[in-house]
Amino acid sequence: MARTMAAKIWDDHVVAAREGEPDLLYVDLHLVHEVTSPQAFEGLRLSKRRVRRPDLTLATMDHDVPTIGGRAAADEVAERQMSALEENCRREGIRLYGMGNARQGIVHVIGPELGLTQPGMLIVCGDSHTSTNGAFGALAFGVGTSELEHVLATQCLRQRRPKSMAVTVEGALPLGVTAKDVALGIIASIGVEGGRGHVLEYRGATIRGLSMEGRLTVCNMTIEGGGRAGMIAPDDATFAYLKGREYAPADDHWDAAVERWRALATDPGAIFDREVSIDAARLEPYVTWGTNPGQSVPVTGSVPAPSTETDERALQYMALEPGTAIEAITIDRVFIGSCTNARLEDLRVAASVVRGHRVHPKVRAMVVPGSASVKRQAEAEGLDALFREAGFEWRDAGCSMCLGMNPDILGPGERCASTSNRNFEGRQGRGGRTHLVSPPMAAAAAIAGHLVDVREFN
């Protein structure tokens, strides 16, 4: 029977299946960070259990880490959380790429760049943006701390088989429209709970045409549309990206791996539970105006009239009047970073917009690379100098102002153009107002001092 890619990967990981019960699935790769793991390790300790497969587990620090001033800049509670991770990893023999390590970075950035994330794998992490890894044709999703403890103890997870949704994007992307806009366009189309209960498979020529970085951005935002996992069939671009990476199969194993990976794609004739089509030609650079990622309009548009109480509340929080042109909205801060948009390609595109310009005097702008490796590569290309000379702050790798669990936060009432994934109330700092945009749009806004159409900007 013709199967979807998600079904193939699922079937390949079933350890035990019983009528009426969720399937017991085997986890190939368990990524761990400092915020959601301490209680899981504590649970293990209390029940006198050990980590079953430390060799399939890898930890990093990203949420709490200061992006300037090193570890000494962390507050006391963050330090306690980071120390706890170090102690837990040491005791259980888990590899840790902590602060200061050359491989440290945002967990969803380092998995792919180290070649840990591979097609056909089942990957989990105590973080909702684990869906990012699906860009490689892996089944990857976020879990909570109890499930995390379950994986540590058993290397397995109990899950009900999800439904499948095909999201097909066809056509050439218009100039100035990026993978981030594809993601925001999809969420606007299906709604913030449109993907619930489904694994989303992104398909079509537009998706095929995206770089691996772009595909990671699209899969990253899956959770913002309510889907727990998003994935893209592996192809030559995937293999070219993986080849030679530290943890990728090497030598004699490579060809066999590629052959196995090629068989993962959804079979012709496989039935999806739901299908959605998006016309790439109709996509534009988007800007969110509200407090969830579904509340977006093209940059050429204006703040919509509220149609629900939720909209009204969002407008009030964002201090926006219906009818205001998006481009008339002035900003105080710019954040280029996060697991959505802090890979090398994102920084290159942002830099190409910045070249020859200065950050607007009323704007404070920062660039936070997704990993220590991205930072090194960017510096090797001179991007750091370009950003600094233009007036951007150039920081160390971490989650930074995506969620403000570290010193990087918005002040009350501050308005930010951000390349991150969530514009929830207070997400970037209590009272902070977030407009989600693509990296080139964020860069352009930093220079203009207001939201601006990057296509008209030079």
Place this chain on the structure above:
Amino acid sequence: MEPFTRITGILAPLDRVNVDTDQIIPKQFLKRIERTGFGPFLFYDWRRNGDFILDRPAYRGASVLVTGANFGCGSSREHAPWSLLDAGFRVVIAPSFGEIFKSNSFRCGLLPAELPEPAVRELITLSLQEPGMEITVDLAAERISASGFEAGFAVDPFFRECLLNGWDEIALTLRHEADIARFEAKRSASRLS
């Protein structure tokens, strides 16, 4: 996990949709390394804004929350259900939940009960008209009842059993040791080495 069978308690309404986990427990409180102590920070920012509905005296001590669709969307933080539990809630009633929130809730002893939109609307109205009204949620019978209100609900039978019995899911899985070992033997050795 503490077993959950049936509770009767005060119903508190939070008439909003898409309540995300950043609202339930803002990130500045995620740095604790314990599972407890999150209750005082539940809906912290909204509470600080003043006149938050859950702070009205009639809803103090509520153990059942009724709210709008997509409750708990956003991050995977289990701190969200922990903070609700720590603040005394044992049940959240909504038309739908964020998937990870729902899964986390089952696993830490908070019952996410789904009712159709009109029934949720009715409960919100009732609890606003009669602040402090009591409601009974019976997991064994899968029934929710209050004065003038009666509805059935359905939860995943596996998690229902786990909650009713207070089972430790890890212990259940460890009974599959032979299956896990067999699966591992079939797989190639560590892919991380």
